[in-house]
Amino acid sequence: MSKRSKNSSAGAWLALIPVLLLGACTTVPPTNVHQPMTARPQQRSDSLAANLAATGSIYQAGSSRTLFEDRRARYIGDTITVTITENTSAATKSNSALAKTGSISASANPIVGLPGKSFQGLDLKADSSNSANGKGEAAANNVFTGTITVTVIEVLPNGNLLVSGEKQVAIGHGQEYIRLSGIINPYFVNAANTIASSQIADARIEYKESGAISEAQVVGWLARFFLSVLPF
Numbered sequence: 001m002s003k004r005s006k007n008s009s010a011g012a013w014l015a016l017i018p019v020l021l022l023g024a025c026t027t028v029p030p031t032n033v034h035q036p037m038t039a040r041p042q043q044r045s046d047s048l049a050a051n052l053a054a055t056g057s058i059y060q061a062g063s064s065r066t067l068f069e070d071r072r073a074r075y076i077g078d079t080i081t082v083t084i085t086e087n088t089s090a091a092t093k094s095n096s097a098l099a100k101t102g103s104i105s106a107s108a109n110p111i112v113g114l115p116g117k118s119f120q121g122l123d124l125k126a127d128s129s130n131s132a133n134g135k136g137e138a139a140a141n142n143v144f145t146g147t148i149t150v151t152v153i154e155v156l157p158n159g160n161l162l163v164s165g166e167k168q169v170a171i172g173h174g175q176e177y178i179r180l181s182g183i184i185n186p187y188f189v190n191a192a193n194t195i196a197s198s199q200i201a202d203a204r205i206e207y208k209e210s211g212a213i214s215e216a217q218v219v220g221w222l223a224r225f226f227l228s229v230l231p232f
Helices: 005-024 047-051 211-214 220-227
Strands: 081-108 123-155 161-171 174-184 194-196 202-210
Touching: 081 161, 081 174, 123 174
Parallel strands: 081 194
Antiparallel strands: 081 123, 123 161, 161 174, 174 202
16 A cells, blocks of 8 residues: 555544544534523613713612512513423324125026036125224323523513523433523513413423433434335
8 A cells, every 4th residue: 555545544534533523522402492592681771871971879770670670570681480380191092993895796597509518507706895993092291390590582562571591400421401482471470580381472391411311312314314215
C-alpha cells in the first residue's frame, strides 16, 4: 500500500471519530411545547416615567406595582407554579361476526348417442360456506402528578398568558425532561400564584428521558428501514 493511500485511510478514520463521538453523546429529545421555553422580563414604563429623570426614591413609576396588587403573574418574564394532576383513562371494545353460506346442485338424465358412457348419469353438487369473527379490545390508564414552574412568554390581547417551561432532572447516567406549555386565564391563578394543569388551555405536557435506558427502547435506523420496505 502506498504512502498516499495510507494517509487517506488515516484521514478517513480521523474524520469518522467526531461522528462516533456525537452518536455516543446523549441527545435531547424533541419537544412539542410552545417556544421559547423562557423569556426575560420586559422593561415596563409609561410616557410620564420615560420623561422623568431618576430621582433615587424607592418608588419608580416604570417598574412598580400598585399597593393593593398581589404577586400573581401577569407580565412577560413572570413565573407561575403549575400543579400537574393529570389522570386519564380510556377503554374501547368491539366485536363483529359475519357468516355466509351457499349451495348449488345440478343433475342430468342419462345421455345417449355419444360414444362411450362417461357422461351418462351426470350428477353435480357443490356446497360452500364462509364465516368471519373479529374481536378487539383496548384500554389505557395514565397518571401524571408533579409540579413545575413556568415562565410567561407572551401576554395575549385579551389578557391571557402564554406560558412555557422545562425542568431537567439528572439521575445517574440518564436525564429526565418535564415540559409544559399552554394558555392561562389570570383569574384562575390563586393567591399563591399557582394553578392546576387542568385549568390550562391548549396544554402540552411532556415527560421524556434520555440515556441508556431510553436508547435501548429505540429500534436502530437500519432495522427501521427494513421494517418500512418489507412487504410482510
